[in-house]
Amino acid sequence: MTIDIARHWRRWALHAVVVLVYLFILTPVIFIGWISFFSNEIIAFPPDGYTLRWFSNVWEQRVFARGFVMSLQVAFISMLIGVSLGTLAAIAIVRYRFPGRDTLNMLLLSPLIVPGIVAGTALYIFYIQIDNYLEWRLQATLEGLVLAHVMLTIPWTVRLVSASLVGIDRSVEDAAMNLGANRWTTFRRVTFPMMRAGLVAAALFSFITSFENLELSLLLVGPGRTTLPIAILQYLEFKVDPTIAAVSLIQIVLIGVLMLITDRFVKLSRVV
Amino acid sequence: MSQVSLRRLAKRFGSFTAVDDVDLDVREGELVALLGPSGCGKTTTLRMIAGFIAASGGRILIGDQDVTDLPPYRRNTGMVFQGYALFPHMTVNQNVAFGLEMRKVPRAEIGPRVAEALRLVQLDHLGERMPRQLSGGQQQRVALARALVIRPEVFLLDEPLSNLDAKLRLTVRVEIRQLQQALGLTTVFVTHDQEEALTLADRLVVMSQGKVQQIGTPTELYERPANHFVADFIGRSNFLAGTVSAPGRFRSRGGLDIAFADDGAGPRGEGVLAIRPEKASLEAGTDAGTGANRFPGTVVFVTYLGAATEVRVRLASGEEVTVTRHNATPLDDPRHAAGDLAPGNPVTVVWPPAAGLLLAPPPA
Numbered sequence: 315m316t317i318d319i320a321r322h323w324r325r326w327a328l329h330a331v332v333v334l335v336y337l338f339i340l341t342p343v344i345f346i347g348w349i350s351f352f353s354n355e356i357i358a359f360p361p362d363g364y365t366l367r368w369f370s371n372v373w374e375q376r377v378f379a380r381g382f383v384m385s386l387q388v389a390f391i392s393m394l395i396g397v398s399l400g401t402l403a404a405i406a407i408v409r410y411r412f413p414g415r416d417t418l419n420m421l422l423l424s425p426l427i428v429p430g431i432v433a434g435t436a437l438y439i440f441y442i443q444i445d446n447y448l449e450w451r452l453q454a455t456l457e458g459l460v461l462a463h464v465m466l467t468i469p470w471t472v473r474l475v476s477a478s479l480v481g482i483d484r485s486v487e488d489a490a491m492n493l494g495a496n497r498w499t500t501f502r503r504v505t506f507p508m509m510r511a512g513l514v515a516a517a518l519f520s521f522i523t524s525f526e527n528l529e530l531s532l533l534l535v536g537p538g539r540t541t542l543p544i545a546i547l548q549y550l551e552f553k554v555d556p557t558i559a560a561v562s563l564i565q566i567v568l569i570g571v572l573m574l575i576t577d578r579f580v581k582l583s584r585v586v
Numbered sequence: 587m588s589q590v591s592l593r594r595l596a597k598r599f600g601s602f603t604a605v606d607d608v609d610l611d612v613r614e615g616e617l618v619a620l621l622g623p624s625g626c627g628k629t630t631t632l633r634m635i636a637g638f639i640a641a642s643g644g645r646i647l648i649g650d651q652d653v654t655d656l657p658p659y660r661r662n663t664g665m666v667f668q669g670y671a672l673f674p675h676m677t678v679n680q681n682v683a684f685g686l687e688m689r690k691v692p693r694a695e696i697g698p699r700v701a702e703a704l705r706l707v708q709l710d711h712l713g714e715r716m717p718r719q720l721s722g723g724q725q726q727r728v729a730l731a732r733a734l735v736i737r738p739e740v741f742l743l744d745e746p747l748s749n750l751d752a753k754l755r756l757t758v759r760v761e762i763r764q765l766q767q768a769l770g771l772t773t774v775f776v777t778h779d780q781e782e783a784l785t786l787a788d789r790l791v792v793m794s795q796g797k798v799q800q801i802g803t804p805t806e807l808y809e810r811p812a813n814h815f816v817a818d819f820i821g822r823s824n825f826l827a828g829t830v831s832a833p834g835r836f837r838s839r840g841g842l843d844i845a846f847a848d849d850g851a852g853p854r855g856e857g858v859l860a861i862r863p864e865k866a867s868l869e870a871g872t873d874a875g876t877g878a879n880r881f882p883g884t885v886v887f888v889t890y891l892g893a894a895t896e897v898r899v900r901l902a903s904g905e906e907v908t909v910t911r912h913n914a915t916p917l918d919d920p921r922h923a924a925g926d927l928a929p930g931n932p933v934t935v936v937w938p939p940a941a942g943l944l945l946a947p948p949p950a
Contacts, residue, residue: 492733
């Protein structure tokens, strides 16, 4: 009886902690969602009323729409390039033994360690030098931004794809070859489907990392060629009104929907 | 006609020799087991036959084709892996159909052949399941069906029973043997379990440190082991070290004068006499009696095994031997084995000269 009560209380305490943690994580999101409907231009609690005006303002402020399209382009292209390169690197690292393998692995993960603003500054200087010597303009161009973001997406891909590759039983590939599949067919019909979950997760995380990146991109954009997070920052510099909350909410919903769609094809909880 | 031939097959990894000049002929329809402790080279040999490991030397022939330099997908072997290695993202039907698709078998033919293969392993009702929805035993059968459906020239099994629980292992063992015989499959089977090998195989290849120690039928291996390793690895043996003092006479280190059936094949001088525990018998007391090989001693330890009782006896010479008595008589019968056996009891160990097998001493 006493044991039952103790167990009951323990479970109750556990639930309480879980709820608190969720609240801690979700409160800012909930507030952003709430504020985006406030009618007051200067944010005050409680609001005088509610309006959808800020959402139409997002549309009218062309910088947001342009930033959104720019971010979408950069994130999508960086994701494609980053996942392709990262997957090849992951295959090399997991499947082959060669000198410098550990170093390469560390190198590919290092963009996670270097602060974005530092990497951004370094790239800025590097791009200027390239422009000076090779007359190839990268600063404030789509290519320059994509190159920088590819660097950001590679660590995710290498990690996630490596993890899914390590989990593949090599004898399954042997079985395919034993049944008459050559190396390419074995990869296409057996290895690739088995690492699909890791690839999808890598693509999703790459996309999100690139889409919401601020620090790295800050110095690499130019007038009229700005990503959504930078557009938000620039708007914030001279105006604080619920438009920012509305933009953020749109971004959150977009990424949330993306994750839900992905989850329908690959159970993310099984990969990450 | 032999279906699989290994000619001085070798595999070296750097300075380590995993497989050392193995010669073997597997006849058509024969089941040959490669048996040995882990690291003896048996799995490496099997993987070389399948083509997953390139040979460092020697040739592999399947039928009358030299396949040594062919990749696995150009050799017509059907392999069952230790962990089954089913394709996790395909249904049972798709798993079994895979090999047929690779062989460009017409679509119309694939369905019936897959169904037939699954019927053979009694899984025809589970074709739409995913592998993870099946029990270990069922997955094993799918692996068998997948390997058999392509009608391989050679059937290769890599420890196929080691992931199954003890009861299931016995059933699947019998099923594999029945399938193999019904289909007349030339089979190479790798195992470290000697009981599995003795019960399944037509012939066994005992390997140790990359070398073939002996090739023979289960009876040959058990009754006439070629060397100390085989005598020790297959079943159990008492080993008495000593010297051959005269033709048919062996003097152990402890001073026993033992008669043995000397066919002249064994070594002269230093040697080891191997005696299977069940070929010796026990008599109560230490009466000298008459006849060959009667040695008095004291019971040291008794192990009751149900069907048999194992008795460890210290002989007057100081050497110890183990004798197995079959508990063939009822418990209340005065002749029942366990009756007069307790540590400290005086007994006489007796074995016929033919029970002693003279072998070269093991390498130091």
